[in-house]
Amino acid sequence: MKKKPVTILMLVCLMAIFLIPTIAFSAQDPSIKSVSVNVPVSSGLTGSDNAAKSFLLDLPSGVVASTIQTGSFKYSGNNEIISSISIENGKIKLKLKGNEKTETFQVRGTAGDFDKTFITVPGNSIWRYSDGRRWQINDWNSDTGITSSYNVNATDSLTPSEEPPKRIVTTKSDVADPSTAIWYRNEANKVSFSDIITSSIKPFILPLINGSGSAVYKGNQLVVTHTIPTSNFAPEKVPESFEKGPWVLGRLYYARVPYYFTANAKVTTYSYAGVVSFDYKLSTEPTLTGEVQLLKPNPNPTQATGSDIPVTLSLKGLLSAYADTSNIQEWVFYAKESGNDGSLLTKKDYSKVLTSTQTFDFKIPKSKTAASKFTQEYTLSVVVRFTKPIVTADGTISSLTQSFSASAGTYTGGPTTPPTATPTPAPSNLKPPVARISMPDQVVAGEKFIVSGADSFDSDGTIVKYTWQHPNVQDALYGKSSDTRYGLDSIDTTQTITLTVTDNDGLTATTSRDIKVVAPAPAAKLQILGTLKENRKITLHNASKNVSDDFPIIPGKTRFTVSAVSGGTNTDIKVSGALVGADDVDILIKVAGQYQATLYVENTAGYTGMKSITFTVEPDQAPVPYISMPYTVYRDPTNGNKASITLEDLSISPDYDFLARRVWEYRYDSDNDGNFAEETWVLISNGNLDRLNFYPTEVGRYEIRLTVKEEFGQPTIDEFVTVNDRKSADTATQNVTERIVTVLNRPPLSDWSW
Amino acid sequence: MKKTFIKVAVVLLAGQLFNVGGFAQNDRVAAATATAQLMKDNLSKYGLVKDVELPVTVTAGGLSYTLEKIMIYDTNSTTAQALIKKYGYTGTEGRKYFIWTKITVANNSKSVVQFGSKDLSDKWRLHFGEEAWTTMPRKFAEKVNNPEALWAWELAPGKKLSTYQAFTYTDDFKWFVIWVDNKSASGTKYVVKKPE
Numbered sequence: 001m002k003k004k005p006v007t008i009l010m011l012v013c014l015m016a017i018f019l020i021p022t023i024a025f026s027a028q029d030p031s032i033k034s035v036s037v038n039v040p041v042s043s044g045l046t047g048s049d050n051a052a053k054s055f056l057l058d059l060p061s062g063v064v065a066s067t068i069q070t071g072s073f074k075y076s077g078n079n080e081i082i083s084s085i086s087i088e089n090g091k092i093k094l095k096l097k098g099n100e101k102t103e104t105f106q107v108r109g110t111a112g113d114f115d116k117t118f119i120t121v122p123g124n125s126i127w128r129y130s131d132g133r134r135w136q137i138n139d140w141n142s143d144t145g146i147t148s149s150y151n152v153n154a155t156d157s158l159t160p161s162e163e164p165p166k167r168i169v170t171t172k173s174d175v176a177d178p179s180t181a182i183w184y185r186n187e188a189n190k191v192s193f194s195d196i197i198t199s200s201i202k203p204f205i206l207p208l209i210n211g212s213g214s215a216v217y218k219g220n221q222l223v224v225t226h227t228i229p230t231s232n233f234a235p236e237k238v239p240e241s242f243e244k245g246p247w248v249l250g251r252l253y254y255a256r257v258p259y260y261f262t263a264n265a266k267v268t269t270y271s272y273a274g275v276v277s278f279d280y281k282l283s284t285e286p287t288l289t290g291e292v293q294l295l296k297p298n299p300n301p302t303q304a305t306g307s308d309i310p311v312t313l314s315l316k317g318l319l320s321a322y323a324d325t326s327n328i329q330e331w332v333f334y335a336k337e338s339g340n341d342g343s344l345l346t347k348k349d350y351s352k353v354l355t356s357t358q359t360f361d362f363k364i365p366k367s368k369t370a371a372s373k374f375t376q377e378y379t380l381s382v383v384v385r386f387t388k389p390i391v392t393a394d395g396t397i398s399s400l401t402q403s404f405s406a407s408a409g410t411y412t413g414g415p416t417t418p419p420t421a422t423p424t425p426a427p428s429n430l431k432p433p434v435a436r437i438s439m440p441d442q443v444v445a446g447e448k449f450i451v452s453g454a455d456s457f458d459s460d461g462t463i464v465k466y467t468w469q470h471p472n473v474q475d476a477l478y479g480k481s482s483d484t485r486y487g488l489d490s491i492d493t494t495q496t497i498t499l500t501v502t503d504n505d506g507l508t509a510t511t512s513r514d515i516k517v518v519a520p521a522p523a524a525k526l527q528i529l530g531t532l533k534e535n536r537k538i539t540l541h542n543a544s545k546n547v548s549d550d551f552p553i554i555p556g557k558t559r560f561t562v563s564a565v566s567g568g569t570n571t572d573i574k575v576s577g578a579l580v581g582a583d584d585v586d587i588l589i590k591v592a593g594q595y596q597a598t599l600y601v602e603n604t605a606g607y608t609g610m611k612s613i614t615f616t617v618e619p620d621q622a623p624v625p626y627i628s629m630p631y632t633v634y635r636d637p638t639n640g641n642k643a644s645i646t647l648e649d650l651s652i653s654p655d656y657d658f659l660a661r662r663v664w665e666y667r668y669d670s671d672n673d674g675n676f677a678e679e680t681w682v683l684i685s686n687g688n689l690d691r692l693n694f695y696p697t698e699v700g701r702y703e704i705r706l707t708v709k710e711e712f713g714q715p716t717i718d719e720f721v722t723v724n725d726r727k728s729a730d731t732a733t734q735n736v737t738e739r740i741v742t743v744l745n746r747p748p749l750s751d752w753s754w
Numbered sequence: 755m756k757k758t759f760i761k762v763a764v765v766l767l768a769g770q771l772f773n774v775g776g777f778a779q780n781d782r783v784a785a786a787t788a789t790a791q792l793m794k795d796n797l798s799k800y801g802l803v804k805d806v807e808l809p810v811t812v813t814a815g816g817l818s819y820t821l822e823k824i825m826i827y828d829t830n831s832t833t834a835q836a837l838i839k840k841y842g843y844t845g846t847e848g849r850k851y852f853i854w855t856k857i858t859v860a861n862n863s864k865s866v867v868q869f870g871s872k873d874l875s876d877k878w879r880l881h882f883g884e885e886a887w888t889t890m891p892r893k894f895a896e897k898v899n900n901p902e903a904l905w906a907w908e909l910a911p912g913k914k915l916s917t918y919q920a921f922t923y924t925d926d927f928k929w930f931v932i933w934v935d936n937k938s939a940s941g942t943k944y945v946v947k948k949p950e
Contacts, residue, residue: 117885
C-alpha cells in the first residue's frame with residue numbers, strides 16, 4: 001500500500017519527461033531536422049480494451065504536419081506496431097500492441113470499501129417456559145446438520161428468570177456470494193472478479209463482535225460456537241407449538257461474525273512506452289521585399305502651382321520563399337513624412353496573401369512649394385506578421401519588416417532637375433502618358449539593381465520610347481528595364497534617375513526617383529548548427545550575405561573564433577579542422593556552459609563584417625532506469641520447479657539518446673535476512689534486452705538490477721569522445737520494493753469451489 | 755448539598771448533547787441545552803476533522819439513515835457511565851469508548867425494514883478505522899422502536915423514527931465513514947475522509 005504513491009510519482013515524472021518533445025539537427029542536411037515525440041508511459045493496464053491502444057501524439061511546437069517526411073517515421077520501443085504511423089488531423093497516429101505481463105497475486109474481497117468486512121449474524125433461539133424457571137436451548141450440530149433442543153433450569157434467583165444459564169451452543173451461517181464482493185489487490189487497486197481464481201477463494205474470519213466464541217469455515221458454511229447468554233440478543237416470537245403464558249419469552253442470542261474473502265488473482269496487464277522519431281524539413285527563411293512607387297506628383301518633381309501639391313505613394317510588400325498563407329496573420333503598412341511622427345499613417349490588410357499593396361496620400365503644402373526647389377522625404381515600412389512563429393535554421397520568425405524611403409519634389413520657374421525633355425503640349429483630345437519608375441531606394445556600391453519603367457502607361461495608346469537620365473551609374477540604362485550599379489565613389493550620396501516616356505501620339509511625361517548609395521560592407525551571418533549538448537558535433541556555419549556583386553567576400557579571410565563564457569573553459573572546446581578559410585567548422589564542447597562564437601568576413605573592397613553569438617551547451621543527461629516486474633511469482637513444478645519472471649525495461653533517456661546497452665543482474669537473499677548487501681550480483685543478461693524472462697530456482701527474495709548505458713542520439717566527433725562520455729545509470733534509485741521479487745511455492749489447490 | 759450538585763452536573767452534560775433525549779427531563783436541563791444546542795459532535799476532540807457537517811444522511815435501497823449528532827466518551831467517564839447505567843448497555847466492559855448518537859431513520863422503500871430476530875443484518879455501520887460495535891440497552895432490549903435507546907426496530911413503508919443509539923469502540927480514531935446496507939444496495943458517506 002505504501003509503495004503505490006511512489007510508483008505513481010515515478011511514472012508521473014517519467015511521463016512528464018516523455019511528453020517533452022525534442023528537436024535535433026540532422027547530421028546530413030541542415031535544412032532537415034529530426035524530432036522525437038514520446039508515447040506516454042503506461043503500465044499495469046488491465047482488461048482486453050488495453051490489449052492494444054491507439055495514440056494521437058501532438059506535434060512539437062514549430063513543426064507543421066505538411067513539412068514532415070512521413071517516410072522517416074520510426075517507432076523505438078518495446079511494443080509492436082499494429083498499423084503504420086501516419087498523420088491525422090495534425091497529429092501523429094500510431095497503434096501499438098500492449099506488452100503483456102501475467103501476474104498472480106493475492107487479493108481481498110470485501111463488502112464494498114477496502115475496510116468493509118462482511119458481517120454475518122447467526123444465532124440460537126433460547127425460549128423461556130411459562131413457569132418462568134426453565135429455558136429451552138436450541139443447538140445446531142455441525143456433524144449431523146440437525147438442530148436439537150434441550151431444557152435447562154434457570155440458575156438466577158429471579159422468577160421469571162431474566163437470563164438463561166451459561167451454555168456453549170453452535171449455530172451456522174452461509175457466507176456471501178464471492179461474486180458480489182469487491183476485490184482488491186491493495187487499497188488503491190481493484191481487481192475484476194473475472195480475474196479471480198475461484199478455486200482459491202476462502203473466507204478469512206475475524207474475531208467475533210460482541211461475543212465470546214469462535215467461527216470456522218466448514219462445509220461451505222461458517223460454523224459458530226459461542227457461549228450464551230451473549231451480550232446481545234433480539235426478541236423473538238416463540239412458535240405456536242411452544243407453551244403459552246405470561247412468562248413465556250423468546251430470544252435469539254446471536255454472534256456477529258466479520259470476515260472477508262482471500263483469493264489469488266491472475267491478471268494480464270499491459271504496458272506501453274516508446275518514442276516516435278521522424279524528420280521534417282525546416283521552412284526556408286522567408287524574405288520580405290517590396291517597393292515604393294510615387295504615383296503623384298507626376299512628373300516628379302513637379303512645378304509649383306500655388307496650391308497644395310498632392311502626393312500619393314504606393315507601398316508594396318512581397319513575401320518570398322514562403323508558401324503557408326494560412327499562417328499570415330496580417331500585413332501592416334506605415335508611411336510618414338521623414339522626421340515628422342505626427343504625419344504617420346497606418347494601414348492593415350488581413351488577407352492571407354503573399355503580396356499586398358497599400359497607397360498613402362500626403363500633401364506638400366503650398367507654403368513649402370514657394371521655394372525654388374523643395375523635396376519632401378517620406379519613410380515607409382511594411383510588416384508581415386505570422387500567426388505561428390516559423391522555425392528556420394536560424395531560429396524562429398514571428399514577423400518580418402522592410403523599410404523604404406521615397407521623395408517628392410516641387411520647383412518654381414523653369415524645370416531645374418532633369419527633365420531635359422520638355423513635355424509636349426497635348427492636343428485637347430489626346431491624353432499624355434504617365435511615367436513611373438520601379439527601383440530600390442537604397443543600394444550598396446557595386447550591387448546590381450534593376451531600374452524599370454514598365455509600370456508607365458498611356459491611357460489612349462502605347463508608350464514607344466523610354467529615355468533615361470542617370471548620372472554616375474556604371475552601366476547605362478536603356479529600354480523599358482535594365483540593370484546598373486554605382487561605384488565606390490558614389491558611397492554616401494543620393495543619386496537621381498529620371499525617366500521620360502513618349503507615347504504613340506508623340507506626347508511625353510517625365511518622372512524621377514532618388515536612390516541612396518551606401519558602403520558595400522558584408523552582412524556577417526553566423527549560424528550554430530547541430531545539437532547544443534556536451535560531446536555532440538556543433539557546426540559553425542558562415543551564412544553571410546554580400547550583396548555587392550562587384551566586391552565578393554574573400555574566402556581566405558573568413559575566420560571563426562570560439563571561446564568559453566561560463567561553465568567550461570577554452571580547453572573544453574575541441575575544433576575539427578581549421579577555423580580560418582572555411583564556411584563550415586565542426587566543433588565539440590566537452591563541458592556544458594555558455595560559449596561565444598564569432599565570425600569575421602571581409603570583401604574585396606576592404607569592408608568587413610563581424611557577428612558574435614553566445615550559445616548554451618546543455619549537459620548530457622544520464623538515463624533514468626526503470627524496471628517493471630511482478631512482486632511475487634511461484635515456482636512451476638511443470639517447468640523444472642523454476643519460477644518465471646518477466647523483466648521489462650521502461651527506462652528512458654531524458655534527452656533522447658539511445659539506450660545502447662542493458663545489463664540485467666540479480667542477487668539472491670540467500671540467508672533470508674532481508675539484507676542483500678552481503679550478496680553477490682549475478683549476471684542475467686548483457687544482451688541489451690529490454691524484455692526478458694528470468695528463471696530463478698530457489699524460493700526466496702531476489703533483487704534485480706538493470707544498468708543502462710547510452711549511445712549518443714546525435715552526431716558527434718569520434719576523435720574527441722571516449723566510451724566514458726556515454727552516460728549510464730542503474731536502478732539503485734528506483735523504489736526498492738519495485739525491484740525485489742519473491743519466489744514462492746504455489747500452495748496446494750483446494751478441491752472446494754463455489 | 756454536595757451530592758445534589760454533582761447529580762445536576764451529570765444531567766447537564768448529557769443534556770447538552772441531546773435536548774430531547776432521555777435525560778432532558780427537567781427545566782434546569784432544558785435551560786442548559788438552550789445555550790449549547792449547536793454542538794452536534796465532539797469528533798475533533800479525538801482528532802477527527804470533519805469533511806462534511808452534521809447532519810449527514812446516507813441512503814440505500816429506500817432506507818434513509820441520518821446521523822444528527824454524535825458524541826464520543828471514554829467509557830469510564832461520568833457521562834458514559836450514566837448512560838450505560840440508565841439504559842443497561844451490555845458489553846461495554848473492556849471497551850475504551852462509548853459513542854452516543856442521535857439518529858433519524860426513514861423507510862422510503864415499499865417493504866418493511868427491520869432489525870430483529872427476522873433480520874439481524876446491520877443496516878448501518880459506523881467505522882472509524884475499525885468497526886464500532888452496537889451495544890444493547892438491556893432495559894429496552896425487548897422493546898421495538900424505542901425512542902430513547904434504540905435496539906430492535908421495525909419500520910413499515912413510509913415510516914420514520916428519531917431515536918438514540920449507542921456504540922462501543924476501542925481502537926484509534928483514524929477516519930469516519932457511515933455505511934448503509936439495505937436490500938443488496940449500499941450507501942457510503944465519509945464524514946472524515948481517510949488519510950491519503
